[in-house]
Amino acid sequence: MRVYISADMEGVTGLVDADDVQPGGRDYERGRLMMAEDVNAAVRGALAAGATDITVNDAHGPMRNLRPEALHPAARLIRGRPKTMGMLEGLVPEHDALVCVGYHSRAGALGVLSHSFMGHEIEDMWLDGRPVGEIGLAHATAAAVGVPMAVLTGDDAACAETAEWDAAVTTVAVKYARDRFAADLRPAEEARTAIEEGVAAGLSAGRATAVTAADTSTLTVRWQSASVASTLLGIPGVTSVDARTVRAEGGLPALYRLFGVWMRVAGSLTNQHPYC
Template structure:
């Protein structure tokens, strides 16, 4: 069994401030280690459930965050940004039995994580077929393009709840909860144990129930924080500039939505 894991940091247990998530800041080294420990726990849970190969996409910021010496020897790691529209899911294909997500955070505009955002700080809201989308939304639908179910997610409580809207059967571990700029969180050790056990349980069942249905067609709407970003991105082929801060793009294939996101966000 092959498992794909997309690893982010803003939903890691304890993380509360951007200084803890940005390479080069003094606080980053500590939370980079917690991010790695949670990812390793997911790998170990997958191994306990029968996985013989795990591919991990380092999917935060520089995509060079995970401490590689801590990863099990059955893991293959994808680092850096290739430029491919699969972005945070680059490396996934039809050979995987399931996709997992660690350290995930809720979408821009939500109050369940002080670090909530969608891809960049220039996006106020991103909608797919009228529903406000998170990075997880994009990534779970990307996995579904390859017929890969999304079986498990760890991150803030709001992200866990939203994940179940798209995939009701997904297993989740809520590592933290936001209160304005503050958080209430599991300890790193408690999060590691819950993630390891949660992944093993999530993968030890019929995974087909975790495959979301792809719509017959898609409408992408991006609302930017200022009109400047919207104007600059409005020249992408097929994009409609429907309001000062808003662009719209329609496509029948979700890959075309991914490709548009890659270039306009």
């Protein structure tokens, strides 16, 4: 069994604040260690379920958060950026399941460190008219590749958002949101045991079910800045909804890759820290 793990950071055990997850933050180095422990728990769970090939993609921010020497030796690591497929770099049809570790809820949700890809620069996103964030877009893109999302770990808001997309996905809540920068934390060892057991169960026979995807989807994004929206109109196929909102149609995963280009354009036009 080939397992792909996409590892974000905001939904990792014990982390609640920007200083926990951003390079230069006073607790970032500790956050990196906590991230590695959650990922390693997922790797152990995958091995217990019979995985023979495990790929981990560092999917957070600079995508250099996981230290290779801290990762379980049974897993290979994809690290650094830019990546054509960003948070899903290296996901191929030959993978049997997608496991998302440390994920968070979408922009506007009352979840720990909630946002959609770019802090407050992206105000809202919709996929085929449905509100979407990193969880839903990962689920839909993986489905288009032909890989089911089997397990997701994060706070309770992320788990609830996942259940809205696909109730068959096994979810593991490692903390419970009290507000955007506050949470009721599960003890670290308890949370990692839950991750290991949840991944093992979610990857067991019959739990990671086959998925299908639409041939054509519409992705709509409302930006904080009208400048970003205006600039994106120079990309063929991008159309305007209003002064701050653009959309494009196409098949996934190509649409996911196009969205990555949008984010690089937005990043070149703005210089604002996320979570503010």
